[in-house]
Amino acid sequence: MKIMVTGGAGFIGSAVVRQAIRDGHEVVNVDALTYAACLANLEPVGNAKGYVFEKADICDAPVMQALFDKHKPDAVMHLAAESHVDRSIDGPQAFMQTNIMGTFTLLQAALSYWNAAGRPEGFRFHHISTDEVYGTLGDEGQFSEDTPYAPNSPYSASKAASDHLVRAWGETYGLPFVLTNCSNNYGPYQFPEKLIPVVILNALAGKPIPVYGEGLNVRDWLYVEDHADALLTVLQKGENARTYNIGGENEARNIDIVTMICGLLDELRPKEAPYADQITNVTDRPGHDLRYAIDPERIRTELGWRPSVTLDQGLRKTVEWYLANEDWWRALQERQGVGERLGKVG
Structure with missing residues (x-):
């Protein structure tokens, strides 16, 4: 299968690219190389047969159409997005542009390509989203695929909008799609502005390790390589026009994550x-x-997928990776906003 992956130089996208190449797929990696992208994430597969990198912005309609016509992918895995909640509070416009207009532009290009190719049944547009579109939970309950959308940040609102666009293009124009909403990812190659790399790197530098509030916010932690495996499973086995929630089955409070690290x-x-x-x-x-928590019953029962990495295992692997890859994260610490407190408002 030839897969066009958008945002393939990012944290989750690069994990998908590496896994897809290992699985024997051809990959066209489309990435604009904005601040959080890093081509070093792809060094393990950079010279692999069947791997192609295209520097391009998903908001550029003529370029995206040209890339579809040039590469003729069998499927799209759309991961390109602005994703940091704190940055969305400080500067929401970039999130609206990339996450909403970028998704719209990509859908239009995919639809035009699919129609011109005679509407092949095997084509699939896989939109990768977040559990944050569902809002927040209390002490009990989990998000299911039927949970109403109630986003609370500019980031999650932009992702909710993009989810609706994908569904609308499927219902109105017939574009084949699957949609996934995942819980919090962590693991190797995560950009050093998210909680777990911030904790590791501040600790090593002897700096204060910041914990928002009392650290009682709860997340379901999903090891990124498990997520990549789940995404490729959904792409190949998921039912058309269906949503699958992907969780790590590893709930923990932020303060507990920090203490474990x-x-x-x-x-x-x-x-x-x-x-x-x-x-x-x-x-x-x-x-x-x-609190976020995923009910994984649908992906488990319909597709037979479950996470393979426990929280203890994943955190150990992650800490060991950052300790062994100082050159990688040192280079990224010079980028705009890294190490600064963002999203304070007022």
């Missing part, structure tokens, strides 16, 4: 004082959702 660093890179001494509570961000 500090404990791993105490073991793997010990120093005189415990790393937990650096934990610092900071003012919470506006609209911070209390």
Whole structure:
């Protein structure tokens, strides 16, 4: 199968590209190389047979149409997105442009290509989204595919809008699609502005380890390589026009994640004082959702997929990777906004 992957130089996108190449697929990686992209994420497959990189913006309609006509993909996996909630609070316009207008432009190009090719039944547009479109949960319950949308941040609102666009293009124009909503990802190659790499790198630098509020916000943590495997499973086996929620089955409070990482660093890179001494509570961000949790029954029962990496295993693998790949993250720390507190408002 030849797969066009948008955002393939990002954290999740690069994991998908690496997994797809390992599985024997051809991949056309389309990425604009904005601030969070990193071609070093693709070094393991950069010279692989069947891998092609195209630097392009999904908002550029003529270019996207030309790429479809040039490469003639069998499927699209759309991961290109602005994804950092704090950045969306400070600058929502980029999120509206990329996540909404970019998805619209890509859908139009895909539809034109699909129609011109005679509407092949095997074509699939796979839109990758987030559980944040569902809003927040209390102490009980889980998000299912039938949970009403209730986004609370500019980021999640833009992703909710893009989900609706994909469904509308399927219903109105017949474009074959599948849609997935995932829980919080973590693992190797994650850009150093998200919680887990921030904790690791601040700890190593001897800086305060910031925890929003009391750290009681709960997330379902999904190891990125498990997510890539799930996405390719849905692409190939999922039912047309169906949504699948993907979770890690690993709920934990933010403060517990931070404490676990500090404990791993105490073991793997010990120093005189415990790393937990650096934990610092900071003012919470506006609209911070209390809890996310995924009900994985549909993907488990219909497609036979479950995560393979536990939270303990995944955090250890992640900490070990960052300790072994200092050159990778040092280069990214110079980029705009990295290491700064974003999304404070007022």
